[in-house]
Structure formats: structure tokens, C-alpha cells
Amino acid sequence: MKHIVIIGNGISGVTTAxxxxxxxxxxxxxxxxxSEFFFSRTALMYVYMGHMxxxxxxxxxxxxxxxxxxxxxxxFVEKVNSEEKxxxxxxxxxxxxxxxxxxxxSKPNKFGWPGQDLEAVMGMYHKQDLESLExxxxxxxxxxxxxxxxxxxxxxxxxxxLRSRDIPVTFLVRESSFWNGVLPTEESEIINxxxxxxxxxxxxxxxLKEILADENGKARAVIVAETGEEIPCDVVxxxxxxxxxxxxLKDSGIELGRGIKVNHFLETNIKNIYAIGDCAEQHEAIDQxxxxxxxxxxxxxxxxxxxxxxxxxxxxxxxxxxxxxxxFLDLEYQTYGWVWAQPKENEARFYWEHKGGKKCIHINxxxxxxxxxxxxxxxxxxxxxxxDKILTKKQPIEYVLEHLSDANFDPEFYKLHEKEIVxxxxxxxxxxxxxxxxxxxxxxxxxx
Amino acid sequence: xxAIQKLGLGIFLVGLGxxxxxxxxxxxxxxTSGLEQFVANKGIKSELFIDQMKETVVGEEFTNPFxxxxxxxxxxxxANEIHKKNNEWGKVIWDKPHSFSYQLAKEFGAGIVKENxxxxxxxxxxxxxxxxxxxxxxxxxxxxxxxxxxxGVYHSVATNGKSWLGxxxxxxxxxxxxxxxxxxxxxxxxxxxxxxxxxxxSGNLASQWFLYxxxxxxxxxxxxxxxxxxxxxxxxQISRTTSVLFFQIVFAFLIPEILVRFEKPWYxxxxxxxxxxxxxxxxxxxxxxxxxxxxxxxxxxxxxxxLVIVPIMVYFFGKRWYCSWVCGCGGLxxxxxxPYRQLSNKSLKAWNFERYIIHSVLVFALIxxxxxxxxxxxxxxxxxxxKTQTIQDIYGFLIGAIFAGVIGTGFYPIFGNRVWCRxxxxxxxxxxxxxxxxxxxxxxxxxxxxxxxxxxSTYCEQGIDVRAYAQKGENIVRASCVGCGICSAVCPRxxxxxxxxxxxxxxxxxxxxxxxxxxxIALINQK
Numbered sequence: 018m019k020h021i022v023i024i025g026n027g028i029s030g031v032t033t034a035x036x037x038x039x040x041x042x043x044x045x046x047x048x049x050x051x052s053e054f055f056f057s058r059t060a061l062m063y064v065y066m067g068h069m070x071x072x073x074x075x076x077x078x079x080x081x082x083x084x085x086x087x088x089x090x091x092x093f094v095e096k097v098n099s100e101e102k103x104x105x106x107x108x109x110x111x112x113x114x115x116x117x118x119x120x121x122x123s124k125p126n127k128f129g130w131p132g133q134d135l136e137a138v139m140g141m142y143h144k145q146d147l148e149s150l151e152x153x154x155x156x157x158x159x160x161x162x163x164x165x166x167x168x169x170x171x172x173x174x175x176x177x178x179l180r181s182r183d184i185p186v187t188f189l190v191r192e193s194s195f196w197n198g199v200l201p202t203e204e205s206e207i208i209n210x211x212x213x214x215x216x217x218x219x220x221x222x223x224x225l226k227e228i229l230a231d232e233n234g235k236a237r238a239v240i241v242a243e244t245g246e247e248i249p250c251d252v253v254x255x256x257x258x259x260x261x262x263x264x265x266l267k268d269s270g271i272e273l274g275r276g277i278k279v280n281h282f283l284e285t286n287i288k289n290i291y292a293i294g295d296c297a298e299q300h301e302a303i304d305q306x307x308x309x310x311x312x313x314x315x316x317x318x319x320x321x322x323x324x325x326x327x328x329x330x331x332x333x334x335x336x337x338x339x340x341x342x343x344x345f346l347d348l349e350y351q352t353y354g355w356v357w358a359q360p361k362e363n364e365a366r367f368y369w370e371h372k373g374g375k376k377c378i379h380i381n382x383x384x385x386x387x388x389x390x391x392x393x394x395x396x397x398x399x400x401x402x403x404x405d406k407i408l409t410k411k412q413p414i415e416y417v418l419e420h421l422s423d424a425n426f427d428p429e430f431y432k433l434h435e436k437e438i439v440x441x442x443x444x445x446x447x448x449x450x451x452x453x454x455x456x457x458x459x460x461x462x463x464x465x
Numbered sequence: 466x467x468a469i470q471k472l473g474l475g476i477f478l479v480g481l482g483x484x485x486x487x488x489x490x491x492x493x494x495x496x497t498s499g500l501e502q503f504v505a506n507k508g509i510k511s512e513l514f515i516d517q518m519k520e521t522v523v524g525e526e527f528t529n530p531f532x533x534x535x536x537x538x539x540x541x542x543x544a545n546e547i548h549k550k551n552n553e554w555g556k557v558i559w560d561k562p563h564s565f566s567y568q569l570a571k572e573f574g575a576g577i578v579k580e581n582x583x584x585x586x587x588x589x590x591x592x593x594x595x596x597x598x599x600x601x602x603x604x605x606x607x608x609x610x611x612x613x614x615x616x617g618v619y620h621s622v623a624t625n626g627k628s629w630l631g632x633x634x635x636x637x638x639x640x641x642x643x644x645x646x647x648x649x650x651x652x653x654x655x656x657x658x659x660x661x662x663x664x665x666x667s668g669n670l671a672s673q674w675f676l677y678x679x680x681x682x683x684x685x686x687x688x689x690x691x692x693x694x695x696x697x698x699x700x701x702q703i704s705r706t707t708s709v710l711f712f713q714i715v716f717a718f719l720i721p722e723i724l725v726r727f728e729k730p731w732y733x734x735x736x737x738x739x740x741x742x743x744x745x746x747x748x749x750x751x752x753x754x755x756x757x758x759x760x761x762x763x764x765x766x767x768x769x770x771x772l773v774i775v776p777i778m779v780y781f782f783g784k785r786w787y788c789s790w791v792c793g794c795g796g797l798x799x800x801x802x803x804p805y806r807q808l809s810n811k812s813l814k815a816w817n818f819e820r821y822i823i824h825s826v827l828v829f830a831l832i833x834x835x836x837x838x839x840x841x842x843x844x845x846x847x848x849x850x851x852k853t854q855t856i857q858d859i860y861g862f863l864i865g866a867i868f869a870g871v872i873g874t875g876f877y878p879i880f881g882n883r884v885w886c887r888x889x890x891x892x893x894x895x896x897x898x899x900x901x902x903x904x905x906x907x908x909x910x911x912x913x914x915x916x917x918x919x920x921x922s923t924y925c926e927q928g929i930d931v932r933a934y935a936q937k938g939e940n941i942v943r944a945s946c947v948g949c950g951i952c953s954a955v956c957p958r959x960x961x962x963x964x965x966x967x968x969x970x971x972x973x974x975x976x977x978x979x980x981x982x983x984x985x986i987a988l989i990n991q992k
Contacts, residue, residue, distance in 0.1 A: 057918050060917070060918035060919050063920065066616050066617075067615070067618050068616070068618060068955075069619065069807075069919060069920070073923045074919050075919075076932055076933070181617070314914075314916075317978070321977050321985065333982075334982070335985070337979070337980050338980070340913065340914065340980055342959060344958065346612070347610050347612030351958070398962070399959070400911065400912075401911045401914055401980070426909075426911055426959060428701045429962075429963060430703075431701070432700070457967055458967075461969070
């Protein structure tokens with residue numbers, strides 16, 4: 018029996034533990050500083066918004082860990098002593114391991130802004146960030162305005178959180194349009210409009226210069242770099258991306274880049290030490306993916322893979338087709354395959370937007386071979402299985418449009434727009450694609 | 466807008482206050498001639514009772530229903546006791562004491578409410594409805610753009626399940642049901658208020674059950690408007706809310722009252738056995754058989770509904786077709802109860818408890834009905850030396866009144882809105898078995914898209930830990946799911962969809978989710 022120690026009880030660490038437990042009787046210990054039990058980080062926002070209580074963010078009941086013989090330890094790992102296979106905690110105590118999995122996730126980026134460490138300046142990543150927001154922004158009397166810096170997924174979540182308590186928000190976004198490094202212009206524009214509709218003071222092309230302190234060392238205003246404007250505020254949210262949380266590994270001998278360097282087997286340069294999730298950095302990116310993938314799904318997939326390796330079946334991390342989703346205020350977004358912000362040379366695009374301006378689909382395909390490359394949808398849910406199979410079989414865009422009814426995953430009785438979408442494509446491309454009726458048989462075979 | 470809401474809340478509370486205070490208004494005075502006529506109409510042969518009434522009730526003016534009730538019921542109990550002792554069975558008055566006292570109170574009650582039925586309708590129902598609508602309708606603007614708006618649900622004392630307000634609503638609802646079931650003679654004034662409406666429908670004065678039916682429809686309508694506003698982006702929610710409202714108003718309320726007007730038995734065509742647990746009771750069968758062709762039709766319909774229509778519909782659509790599209794209990798739960806849906810317990814313990822309790826109720830209902838039918842066919846009063854009447858009374862009291870009413874609705878603000886449907890309803894248990902083992906219905910999990918956020922589980926009124934399935938990429942097939950569709954509505958990532966599809970592959974346990982290495986998925990799923 019080996020002792021497998023996992024640092025980090027996020028989705029990556031916990032998934033690894035669960036799968037190792039399914040495959041073996043090894044001793045498993047999960048170490049976390051942040052919280053006693055696993056919770057879903059993506060749900061922290063809902064606690065502040067009052068949709069849930071913190072306990073609802075915990076996917077497993079508290080008895081689960083003992084029942085599955087997974088030990089939980091709340092401690093802070095200060096040092097990894099790989100030669101002796103030993104962890105040193107901040108308390109000075111130590112723990113030995115046979116195999117070590119590092120799944121410590123990310124921390125919010127700070128770019129050396131003056132005032133970035135003041136009181137009431139925070140990210141929105143850890144459980145402690147939630148507690149701190151609750152402290153500094155409990156309502157709009159104590160927090161008269163908040164400024165959020167950085168237009169990514171966490172930024173817009175933090176904006177939504179604050180707006181749920183009617184706190185006025187100024188949203189500083191470096192880009193010329195929200196998230197347009199990832200999304201094409203059309204989608205990005207929809208979000209810009211939607212943000213303003215929610216009475217959010219969206220400032221595009223704006224960077225933070227510095228955060229000003231009051232006499233108690235608490236943030237009282239920010240200064241915008243471009244205009245020099247001073248915006249008084251009670252809370253500053255720093256949401257300009259995240260980076261691997263690996264500072265405790267500095268002298269461990271583990272090879273580090275921006276993250277922990279791993280090969281395709283998720284192995285570090287030191288035997289029996291592995292890294293997965295947000296903190297892992299591939300030596301070479303896999304397919305079109307980024308070397309560091311800070312996404313829920315990829316953390317889980319790496320964990321599913323690594324559990325095999327640890328239990329004796331050395332397995333390479335070979336993720337399937339890219340997919341992702343998010344929600345921007347009231348707008349649901351899903352993506353399958355790749356739709357880049359800017360089309361590549363061989364790519365053509367088809368875009369349809371609903372007249373209400375809150376739904377759209379954007380398909381990316383190969384100009385020459387007609388092969389479907391990816392789709393973005395706003396306000397229309399799509400079936401993951403459908404697009405996964407389409408991408409595997411390299412189907413052409415015509416096939417996708419013909420079978421759009423199979424792809425739809427909206428709740429029953431929703432208004433469908435497939436006819437409109439197909440006819441727009443036909444018009445623009447001089448084609449005569451006929452929409453097929455939804456077929457359970459096809460959908461079902463797709464799942465096989 | 467907020468000011469309008471506050472005004473609405475104020476008006477509503479005034480209406481509620483008047484409604485409660487009605488209990489204490491008016492007076493009750495029985496005259497000698499009145500008593501004689503009442504006794505003659507009822508065919509009462511007990512001189513003891515009549516004497517006792519003359520001595521303690523007649524001629525006296527009671528200024529509250531409690532004392533009146535106490536005198537009448539004690540006269541009745543006194544007389545019955547002696548008659549039973551003397552084996553004078555013909556003289557015993559078999560009515561339930563409080564129902565009997567209700568009939569007297571209804572006839573001999575007097576005062577401001579009885580004289581001003583219309584005015585008091587406006588002061589109670591009118592103010593309540595107007596106030597509630599003023600509170601609800603500004604949300605069209607206040608909620609902002611369309612979408613899921615659960616902001617502050619756990620911050621509000623009204624909906625967080627652990628506050629003084631929740632307990633106050635609990636006390637009010639429980640008291641209401643206790644009065645309705647066990648002391649209707651205390652709430653005669655409430656029935657006066659709806660007399661004119663009852664008379665226009667069935668031609669009769671309102672009973673406490675008419676009052677309940679009318680109140681039920683009013684509450685559901687007002688709270689359905691709330692649902693329409695809250696889920697105005699979601700056509701599934703709008704459609705099913707319209708459906709339950711239609712079935713409640715037309716099938717459970719209007720049609721039965723109109724049947725009575727045409728001298729047919731009161732019957733709710735959608736109320737299926739064993740939820741309709743007294744369908745096979747002797748009095749009902751006798752009444753149906755005495756009602757000619759119509760009665761026979763109802764008898765056949767009731768049997769076909771339970772044995773054929775219910776399972777076939779569950780096969781094609783899941784039990785949701787009944788529980789959240791047709792049923793009255795479900796209708797109240799989905800309208801009045803919607804603000805409380807998050808309070809259901811999601812633990813594994815609660816699930817275990819639920820399975821024992823709900824299936825026990827089903828077994829109890831079936832045994833009770835077995836006794837009933839045996840007695841009906843054989844003419845014997847008892848089976849295995851247990852009186853059929855006794856077992857019926859126990860079922861009616863424990864399940865019909867306490868579980869379905871007092872606990873089922875009273876506990877909305879504490880344990881969530883589907884306490885009865887989840888733990889008690891024998892029809893739900895029956896449909897659940899069909900849904901689990903032979904149905905095309907499932908909640909499909911969308912591949913690997915789940916982020917374990919827990920909105921689905923939190924807002925599942927049936928206490929299903931939806932996330933536990935979704936995060937494994939597994940479809941949700943559970944006996945208790947009533948298909949309300951809220952899990953799908955609140956999901957921020959588009960993971961869940963209620964669907965009817967082929968049975969094959971409906972239940973699909975996965976170890977590794979879609980999106981990972983295909984070879985790995987194949988390897989794991991082979992094992």
C-alpha cells in the first residue's frame with residue numbers, strides 16, 4: 018500500500034482521489050489550507066448573491082470522505098523535500114509520501130499596481146475572498162461603489178455579484194471590447210450591450226494606474242491610467258486573470274515555468290511527483306490548447322487520467338475536443354470546437370443573431386474542405402454529444418446545419434430558431450440545405 | 466416600484482388581519498322553532514340531545530364560535546354516550562361532532578359578516594388578492610432583464626427556512642388546516658363570505674370545503690402570476706403553470722360544483738386513486754351506483770384512470786405529466802410553494818427516509834382499499850377482526866388530513882414545498898415505480914459541461930441531489946422526480962434537459978465524462 022498525498026482539494030485533487038480510490042486501496046491524503054471540505058469554486062458567487070448557502074457548494078456530504086477512506090488534512094505546505102519524499106508544513110510538522118500530486122490551482126494576478134495590497138482590495142478566487150467581499154461589501158450603504166479591474170470571466174462574475182446587492186459598479190476593461198481576445202467581435206458586442214443594460218459602468222480601453230488608500234490603509238479610490246480620472250470606491254476587485262499557485266515550490270527542485278512543468282503524462286521532472294489542473298504547465302501545448310489550461314473541465318480530465326497512471330496504468334493526457342461554457346449575467350454561452358477571436362486563413366464564418374440581440378450562433382468552418390471547426394452559441398443550449406461526434410467524424414458545416422434540430426438542448430417548449438438560421442445560411446451561401454426533423458435515433462446513435 | 470410593493474404588502478396584511486379576525490365576529494343564537502326544524506330535517510331521534518340543547522344552547526346568545534361549539538358538541542357527546550350504553554343505536558347521531566356543530570352554526574350564526582357577505586369578501590379576499598398583486602407585479606420591472614433571479618433567496622427572512630417569519634407562516638398554515646379539518650364550526654364566518662359564489666355555482670351555501678376550494682384557486686392564481694413573472698424567459702415553466710392552474714380551476718373546482726347543480730355527485734375527474742383514497746369507500750360507490758349512467762361512467766373512468774391512463778402517460782412523459790402539469794397538490798406546491806423549493810433536504814439520509822415512508826403509505830392505502838372492497842363485496846364489517854371503518858378512519862386522519870394537509874402544506878416554509886408529494890403521496894409512489902423502471906422520461910446530462918455549482922440540487926423541491934448525477938455525466942432517472950424543470954432552468958451552463966426518449970441508454974452510469982481521451986473513456990466504460 019502506497020501513501021498518495023494530494024496537495025489541493027479543488028476539482029483536480031478531489032477527482033484524482035476519487036478515481037484512485039475506485040482503482041486501488043492506497044492510502045490517500047488530501048491537504049488543503051483553504052477549506053476543510055471540497056467545494057465548487059465556480060459556485061462561490063452564488064453564496065454572496067444569496068442563491069445558495071456555502072454548504073450547497075459542497076458536492077459531497079461530509080461523511081463521504083471517511084466512508085471512502087480519504088483523509089483530509091487542513092494545513093499549509095511550506096516546502097516539498099523531494100529527496101526524502103517529505104512535506105514540511107507551516108506548523109513545522111512533516112508528512113511522508115510515496116507519490117505526490119500537486120493540484121494547488123491558481124491565484125489572482127497582480128501586476129504591481131500601487132496599492133494592490135491595500136485593505137478592501139481582493140480577487141474572487143478563494144473562499145477567503147468571498148468572506149472578505151462579504152465584509153467590505155455587505156450592502157450598498159457600506160460599499161457605495163466598487164471598481165472591478167479586468168474583463169474576464171471572474172471579472173464579470175464579480176460584477177454580477179455586486180449588482181445583486183444593488184452596489185454601483187465600475188468595470189475597467191483593458192480590451193476595446195469585452196473578452197474580445199477570446200470571442201469574435203459579434204459575441205463580444207452582445208456582452209458589451211448586456212453589461213450596460215444591467216446598469217454597469219463599463220469602461221473599455223481602461224487600465225488601472227493605482228489604488229489610493231484612506232487614512233486607515235483601506236482602498237478609497239482608483240485612478241484610471243488612460244484618463245487620470247479618480248473614481249471613489251469602497252472595494253476594488255482585481256480580476257485580471259490568474260496564474261499558477263506554486264510559490265511554495267521555489268526550492269523544491271521541481272522544474273517550474275509559469276506553472277509546474279509537466280510532460281504529457283502529467284509527470285514533473287522528479288519521479289513520483291505529478292502536477293495537474295490550473296497549476297500544471299505542459300512543456301508543449303496539446304493540439305491548439307494553451308500550455309496552462311485554467312478551466313474546471315481540464316482539471317477534472319487531467320485528474321481522471323492521472324489516477325490511471327498512479328494506479329499502474331501509465332496513461333497520457335489526451336483530451337478530446339475542446340468545449341467550454343460560461344454565463345455572462347443572464348446570457349448563457351457554450352462553445353464546442355474552436356472559434357477564434359480572429360478567423361485563421363483557411364477559415365470561414367457563419368453568424369446568425371436573433372433580432373432581440375441576446376441569442377446568436379457563430380460557426381467556424383474550413384473554407385476549402387467545408388469541415389466544421391467549432392461553434393459558439395449565446396442563449397441557445399447545444400448538445401455536447403452531438404458536436405463531439407461531429408468533430409470526431411469531421412463533418413462538413415452543411416451536415417451540422419441540416420441536423421441542427423438534433424443539436425438543440427434548450428428546454429422543451431422553447432422557441433426554436435433553426436429554420437431561420439438555416440435559411441440565412443442558404444441565402445448567404447447560395448445553398449439549399451433542408452433542415453431535418455429531430456431524430457431520436459440519430460441522437461441516440463450519436464451517443465454510442 | 467418598491468413603494469408600490471410596500472403598499473401591496475400592507476394591503477395584503479390588512480386583508481389577512483380581517484380574515485383572521487372574522488373568526489371572532491358575529492353571534493350564534495338557536496331558537497326553539499329553529500332547533501325543531503333542524504332536528505326534523507336531520508331526522509334526529511334523540512330526545513336526550515334535544516333536551517340538552519334546549520337546556521344549554523337554545524335562547525342563549527353566543528358571541529364566539531368556541532363556546533357555541535363546545536356546548537353543542539358536549540350535548541351531542543352526552544346524548545350519544547348514553548344511547549350507546551343503552552344500545553339505542555337508532556338514536557345515536559353519527560355525524561362528527563364539529564361537523565354537526567358546523568351545520569348548526571352555519572344556520573344560526575348571525576351578525577355583521579353574514580349580513581354583509583359581499584363587503585367582507587372584498588375586505589378579505591379582495592384586499593388579499595389586490596395587495597398580493599401589488600406586491601408581485603412590480604417585479605416585472607424590479608427583476609430586471611429576463612433570466613434566473615434568485616438573488617437574496619437565502620438572505621430573506623421569508624425564504625431562508627430558519628427565521629421567525631418562516632415559523633409564523635408555518636403556524637398560520639398549520640392552524641388553518643387544523644381548523645379546516647377538525648373544527649369547521651370555528652370558521653363559519655369564512656364560509657359566509659363565499660356563499661354568494663357557491664350559490665351561483667352549485668346553488669348551495671358554501672361548506673368549508675367550498676371555502677377551501679375557492680381559497681386554493683385564488684392563492685394558486687395569484688402565485689401563478691408570480692411564476693409567470695419570475696420565469697418569463699422559460700416557456701416550459703409558463704406552460705406547466707398554466708396547465709396546473711387550468712386543471713385546478715376547471716377540474717377540481719368548477720366542474721364538480723356544476724355537477725352538484727345538476728344533482729350529480731361531486732367529482733374531480735383528474736383526482737386519481739390512490740391519491741383519491743376514498744374513491745372505493747362504500748358511500749362513494751353507493752352514491753355513484755345510484756347516479757345512473759353518469760355514476761357508472763365515473764366509476765369506470767376512475768378505475769381506467771388509475772390502471773391504464775396513469776401508467777401509460779408516465780411511460781411516455783414521466784410522472785411530471787401529473788405531478789407538475791395536472792395535480793392540485795402539485796399545483797399549490799408549484800405556485801404558493803415555489804418560494805420555498807430550496808428548503809427540501811438533499812441528504813442521503815432524507816432520501817432513505819423518503820423511500821421507506823412514501824412506499825409505506827402506498828402499501829397502507831392499498832391494504833385499506835383491499836379491506837374496503839372486501840367489506841363492500843362480502844358485506845362484512847371487518848376483515849381479520851379489524852374493523853374496516855377503523856382502518857379507513859385512521860388512514861383518513863393520519864394520511865388524508867394530517868400528512869397531506871397539515872404537514873404537507875404547513876411545512877412549506879420549513880422543509881420545502883413538496884413534503885407531501887415527496888414523502889407521502891401514494892399516487893406519486895405508484896407513478897415513481899413506473900417512472901424508475903418503465904418510462905421514456907429522463908433528465909439528460911449534457912456530456913461534460915457540469916461545473917458542480919449545485920444550483921440544480923439546491924432548487925430541487927424533491928430533494929434530489931441532481932448535481933451528484935450531472936457531475937458524473939450521468940442522466941437523472943429518479944422515482945421521485947416530478948419534472949418541474951427548475952434544475953434545468955437554474956443551471957448556468959446548460960447542462961440539464963428534461964426529455965422523453967428511447968428507454969435504451971436512458972440510465973447511463975459513467976466513470977469518465979465526455980470530452981476526455983476517447984481511448985480512456987472506452988477503457989473505463991468497458992470495465
